Amino acid sequence: MKHSSLRTPFFLVDRKKMKANCDQLLTKAEQLNVKIRPHVKTHKTMEGAILQYGGKPVGPITVSTLSEAEFYSTESSDILYGFPITPDKFPTIAELNINNDVCVVSDHPEIIRRLSDFLEGTETNVPVYLKIDAGANRAGFHHTNVEEIASAAQLIEQLPGLSFKGLMTHAHHSYAARNREESQRYTYQENKNLSRLLKALQADGIYPPEISTGSTPTTMNQAEAGVSTEIRPGNYVFYDRFQSDIGTCDREQIACFVVARVAGHYPERNQMLIDAGALAFSKDLGAQHVRKEATYGEAYEFPELQIREVSQEHGLVGSDESIDYDRFPIGTLISFIPNHSCLTAACFDKYYIEEDGNIIDIWEPVKGW
Ligand SMILES: Cc1ncc(COP(=O)(O)O)c(C=O)c1O
Incomplete structure (x- = not known):
């Protein structure tokens, strides 16, 4: 052809460049000694997810829609639906959780309660991440609201049908960086805010199993893991003019x-x-x-x-x-x-x-x- x-x-992908970008993240994760849960929303293809895992079976991923969750559920058994959950999506989440771990995100105790109520009698367990706003002002409990975060974590631990998966942030605001140094400052600031929050939670006896972070600018400019246990960039597979303008690639x-x-x-x-x-x-x-x-x-x-x-x-x-x-x-x-x-x-x-x-x-x- x-x-x-x-x-x-038409949309053209340079496979060698894409593979090199995917391998770059695998190396980064190894250097930082963190797990990856790459976002697939940039490409939304099975072939792309396989490249993100270096040609190996697809491991944990993040998705942006339930269509993606359904599509990837044949290959990945550990999926994070990364947008705050709403009740219309409970039936699909419950169904997908019969054979997979499909984690949800919330910053709302009422929704957490309603999800637990919905799951009653289904013998399904849904892992829940608490969404934390570590500076982006987009979604999530503000990182300084320790009391609210602690009580939401305890609620998840107490309610049937749910398990507490950890805290997750997305440094959406890092896209305002003008260069690599500024990106690094966003990474540092996010980690500092999360680290303070984590200490306060631990003092209350709450130990989030995962601290999930990662936009493409913050991850690719991350020098140390800090408190992150898993990273979730997505755009890095293709990059673009935006990332090149701000010095990420x-x-x-x-x-x-x-x-x-x-x-x-x-x-x-x-x-x-x-x-x-x-x-x-x-x-x-x-x-x-x-x-x-x-x-x-x-x-x-x-x-x-x-x-x-x-x-x-x-x-x-x-x-x-x-x-x-x-x-x-x-x-x-x-x-x-x-x-x-x-x-x-x-x-x-x-x-x-x-x-x-x-x-x-x-x-x-x-x-x-
Ligand atoms: C929840 C979540 N995680 C991860 C990502 C991936 O970030 P990026 O697009 O900077 O790679 C996004 C992107 O918007 C997101 O919303």
Whole structure:
């Protein structure tokens, strides 16, 4: 199969780069001496999860939807549904827990009680992580609310059908870092906040079995395990322009591309039209939002070509330099690196897998909620 025979836009994965990124995390975990529970939401494929485990059977993973939990339950027996649980999802969680450990997350005692009530008579045990807000201000008990956290942990321990799995955080705010040093500061701060919390809980006789941490920026810049016992990055499989902008990876490590065709020339405004817009890239500006000239992606081989505007299927490519239109006739294929690979990959129902310039496979991500 040739790239030129494919209908555009399509999502292309450089398998060697992706494998190297996955191996980098395995080495990192070994160095830190922590377990991994990688997030699969960036790629949502079985092939990707197998790469995350270095070609071995898929171990513990984190998922973002119950569709993912169902899809992966044939290969992984230890799944964390990483979004705070709501009652509509109890039946699926109970069903999946018949053959697997499917852990849930909560920051709400009432929901914890209702889950235990729901499980009554089912002989199912659901492991529960308490979600801790260690600085991100997104979800979770604030890390300074020791009393609330302690009483929620005791509640889980006392209620039938539940077991206390530990504490989990996600340093969503680390994406505001501007460089590697700032990322490291977020990692250090998260660990400091968790460490204080842990000491206070232990003084109350509460010993969380796991301390689960990890965004891609904080994990890949983590020098010591600190209090973490498991790490859960996900974006690192592909990386993207966002991670490269904030110094988590080198541009060369980015393993995914949106391939689009030139569909129009507009020399009067120094722009070209491509057949990939917001439904191929998303509208996430990533770290670009702090820039005056934020753009939606850039051509991999021609970084001076940037996507300046997107609407549903239209993308307008501009440049600070004069575009050489002879170089990009109508129909020319251009590979773009996306700002945020998780959102971009989710726009596609198949990925073309490339190795040494050849398309060797097609992967199909799981869709839906
Ligand atoms: C709960 C949870 N864990 C882990 C991750 C993975 O983090 P990243 O996307 O930075 O790799 C996410 C991402 O949003 C998440 O929400």
